[in-house]
Amino acid sequence: MVTPRNRSRNGLSSIRCIIGMGSCASPCGTSWEETSSWSVMCCSFAYIRYSICIFYAITRLDRQAIIRYRRNSLTNIKLLNYPWSREPRTMIWPSACMAIALGLSACSENTDREAVAESWQRIDQQGQVIDSSDDARHHCVFDRRTNLLWEVKQTESGAHRFDATYSWYSNDPAQHMSEPGLRDGGKCDLASCETEALVAAVNSSGLCGHRDWRMPQREELLTLGDYGLIESGNVLDPEFFPLALPGEYWSASTFRLYPQSAWVVSAANGLDRGERKTEARLARLVRGEIFNPRKPPESN
Incomplete structure (x- = not known):
């Protein structure tokens, strides 16, 4: 097939x-x-x-x-x-x-795909669902299709700053495949601007009532793209991700053929590619059981 x-x-x-x-x-x-x-x-x-x-x-x-x-x-x-x-x-x-x-x-051709945002819910800082008629600011987005909770970037300085960039770094040998990446290679408001430091900072803050945030897998990042928005230059729905920049976002997935690189996904067009771990890119965290697109999770 x-x-x-x-x-x-x-x-x-x-x-x-x-x-x-x-x-x-x-x-x-x-x-x-x-x-x-x-x-x-x-x-x-x-x-x-x-x-x-x-x-x-x-x-x-x-x-x-x-x-x-x-x-x-x-x-x-x-x-x-x-x-x-x-x-x-x-x-x-x-x-x-x-x-x-x-x-x-x-x-x-992929023109008959439904809007991914139909399965999304806005979540406040305490982890509660915000009613669709309520215009209160949200801090997370929950995807009922994948059972994943996504970080929403903010304008304030700190771990959730929308334009902060990070180099890729991991202490997990199974994740970095003998190439851990680079510490402090980005530009952010944290003491050290790499993905591992971002995860630690967000977990310390207890975003949306949770402390088990992680870097997303490549396949998880790909679920966020709405290709009906591709002509706008940003496939992330602004209603749910209002400050999402049309740049490339790090995944936790090392590029197996060349482990000095990791997968990034572009919000401009929804495409993925390998990028050197030493480069500075955007990052958006996620929590929940790792999503396997070949085995969709059961509905809650």
């Missing part, structure tokens, strides 16, 4: 197709995202032990690149020949992958 995931900001297709359980993703961030006009990912069957994953990107009108991976287990992807540089090398004829892209063109 081929599942449509997203569309690019400039109107051209940015396709990620998942076939069965197999998937693959673009390498760490800046080499591709800063220059690419559009990209197509053709992902392998998970049940075939050896298969080829082809990534095709037109980075500029006069430059083409193709990366091939060999998937040799259900959980590991080994690199065949990736040039870790900003100047990619063409490895197979562009026409070959173009034919695959055309065959998967149906993946580029």
Whole structure:
């Protein structure tokens, strides 16, 4: 089954197709995202032990690149020949992958998706639901579909400052995969501007009555995007996230092929990519059981 995931900001297709359980993703961030006009990912069957994953990107009108991976287990992807540089090398004829892209063109449409905010509730500082007719300021948003509670940014200085940025840092070996990231690499009102310090500060404050806040997984961040708002330049609904900037937000997910990077999700277009952990990006915390999109939680 081929599942449509997203569309690019400039109107051209940015396709990620998942076939069965197999998937693959673009390498760490800046080499591709800063220059690419559009990209197509053709992902392998998970049940075939050896298969080829082809990534095709037109980075500029006069430059083409193709990366091939060999998937040799259900959980590991080994690199065949990736040039870790900003100047990619063409490895197979562009026409070959173009034919695959055309065959998967149906993946580029995602127009019948319902507004994600239909399952959201505004929550006050004490953790109580705010009535839809009440214009009181809210501090969190609860998603009844995913059972996740999200931090809402504020204008005041402190841990919830809307324009504060952080470098990615974690002490958890299972999370950072031998690359813990960088301390104090952002710009914020905390003593140290990294994601781990943000989590500690928000838990200390007891936001919305809870002290178990954490960094969101990549798949959790992707649930916030309303693609009906993409033409506005920000896919986060301003009614629920009024101060959300159209920048990139850190996830807790390390990029497995290049653990010096972690996944970020852009609020401008809803797309995700890998970014170096040393870079400064926005962050929004979440609490609740980790959401698995392949196994939706039961309704309360």
